Amino acid sequence: MYRRYPLIRLALALTVPLAILALASGLLVLLSYPLEITVLIRPEPLGPGSHPLSALGIILLAASMLLYHHRLPSLVLALPVWLLMLSRLLMPDASQALLQALTPFTRSLALINESGHPVALGVHTALCQWLIASAILSYQLYHPKWAQLLSTLAFAVAQVALTGYAFGLSHFYGEMSLTTMMMVTPMSLAILVRTANRGGLRALLSPWTGGKIARLQLVVGMVTPFLIGLLLVKTADRAPDLSFGMLIVAVSQASALLIAVSAILYETMDKERRSYHRQMELMATRDPLTASFNRYALERRAETELARSRRHRYPLSVLVVDADHFKQINDNFGHPVGDLVLQQLASLLRRHCRAQDTVARWGGEEFVVLLPDTPLNKAFQVAEKLRQLVAQQDLHDLAPGLSLTISVGCAQLTAQENISDLLRRADIALYAAKDLGRNKVSEARLAS
Numbered sequence: 001m002y003r004r005y006p007l008i009r010l011a012l013a014l015t016v017p018l019a020i021l022a023l024a025s026g027l028l029v030l031l032s033y034p035l036e037i038t039v040l041i042r043p044e045p046l047g048p049g050s051h052p053l054s055a056l057g058i059i060l061l062a063a064s065m066l067l068y069h070h071r072l073p074s075l076v077l078a079l080p081v082w083l084l085m086l087s088r089l090l091m092p093d094a095s096q097a098l099l100q101a102l103t104p105f106t107r108s109l110a111l112i113n114e115s116g117h118p119v120a121l122g123v124h125t126a127l128c129q130w131l132i133a134s135a136i137l138s139y140q141l142y143h144p145k146w147a148q149l150l151s152t153l154a155f156a157v158a159q160v161a162l163t164g165y166a167f168g169l170s171h172f173y174g175e176m177s178l179t180t181m182m183m184v185t186p187m188s189l190a191i192l193v194r195t196a197n198r199g200g201l202r203a204l205l206s207p208w209t210g211g212k213i214a215r216l217q218l219v220v221g222m223v224t225p226f227l228i229g230l231l232l233v234k235t236a237d238r239a240p241d242l243s244f245g246m247l248i249v250a251v252s253q254a255s256a257l258l259i260a261v262s263a264i265l266y267e268t269m270d271k272e273r274r275s276y277h278r279q280m281e282l283m284a285t286r287d288p289l290t291a292s293f294n295r296y297a298l299e300r301r302a303e304t305e306l307a308r309s310r311r312h313r314y315p316l317s318v319l320v321v322d323a324d325h326f327k328q329i330n331d332n333f334g335h336p337v338g339d340l341v342l343q344q345l346a347s348l349l350r351r352h353c354r355a356q357d358t359v360a361r362w363g364g365e366e367f368v369v370l371l372p373d374t375p376l377n378k379a380f381q382v383a384e385k386l387r388q389l390v391a392q393q394d395l396h397d398l399a400p401g402l403s404l405t406i407s408v409g410c411a412q413l414t415a416q417e418n419i420s421d422l423l424r425r426a427d428i429a430l431y432a433a434k435d436l437g438r439n440k441v442s443e444a445r446l447a448s
């Protein structure tokens, strides 16, 4: 699946590793409480810490994502997190008792809180986890585009927190600790990449020009304001204010949004253009009646094969296949039946040739089969097999009493010949087969 879309394939394949990363970081933070690994709970001595419920929430969400193939268990794991984080956001005071009742390792938490900087489940973390849980629920309830939007928002919340840490703006991360940010980032990405085959992400990861431009724009549009902001912060002699940070975040998020929208629009138009192009190519290279290659396509392919056979010194042969007494078929059964017979003949030739062979309608009731890497004796065997198959074909479905045979001339390319010479010799061999009474295969002689 998605053979022509390697980036989409890669993104989809990243779902499980990202969920495992989130699960492992959640477990690590949660176990840091009984093991008293304070640096993982609160990486900055006076900064915010990761609450056990944040870690537990991530563990449940990651497990839900790992089970994304199984709708019910996945929903059952994500739903409690969704409810819990929603109650934390909407009823911060009323939900305190519930949060306390559900918090594991309360004794270890109390010990850490004694330091004077209590660890709490903050709004940023609750919002981020609620968005991730909503994304998973949307995905499982057949709304992948909503899942994509919600997980993008969750990722954006984590990125705002990162900007806050980089610029020293505590409003941006609130009570979300660095470790919580490290847990929610892979988690939001795990659900985001799961929707890589949809909407804006599909457009961004497309292998066509629109996708390539959008990816470049996204990186430049998001990274440039961040880097410029960082440079200004590091070189300024006073700490940045909130509006400065908000400007940086607004510029990078707005450019990401604009780029995603324009990527979708461009990809939609480009998809139509590609489809027209494919149609035009088909029309230019295929015979409309039999869907075999036409004369023009055969000539191009023959030239390519001729060059390749000369370069690699492999034999190249052709068959010229002609339906016998086809005029009688038209006269006796009608032109529409004649058309159906030609379609069946072309289909049989294609089915029984190799993928590297080319079957083309040369004109009327005559076909040419190009056989790369095939010496004359093998080409003769192929022709003989095709002749027998056509003769054995049951055409009663098309018209009672209808039968068909073919005559075939075959020739192998010699060192002095071009494609026209080769076809001419195969055509002479075809006439020899006709002269032998039809329903025959004849080999071409070498030009004297």
Ligand SMILES: Nc1nc2c(ncn2[C@@H]2O[C@H](COP(=O)(O)OP(=O)(O)OP(=O)(O)O)[C@@H](O)[C@H]2O)c(=O)[nH]1
Residues within 6 Å of the ligand: 289, 322, 323, 324, 325, 326, 327, 328, 330, 334, 335, 336, 337, 338, 339, 342, 363, 364, 365, 434, 438
């Ligand atoms: N139904 C149909 N007939 C076609 C098509 N193209 C060519 N023909 C017919 O194919 C017939 C070829 O007739 P001839 O060249 O006399 O050859 P033949 O009757 O097959 O006799 P031999 O080749 O000598 O065995 C003509 O009647 C053409 O009208 C086509 O696309 N559809």
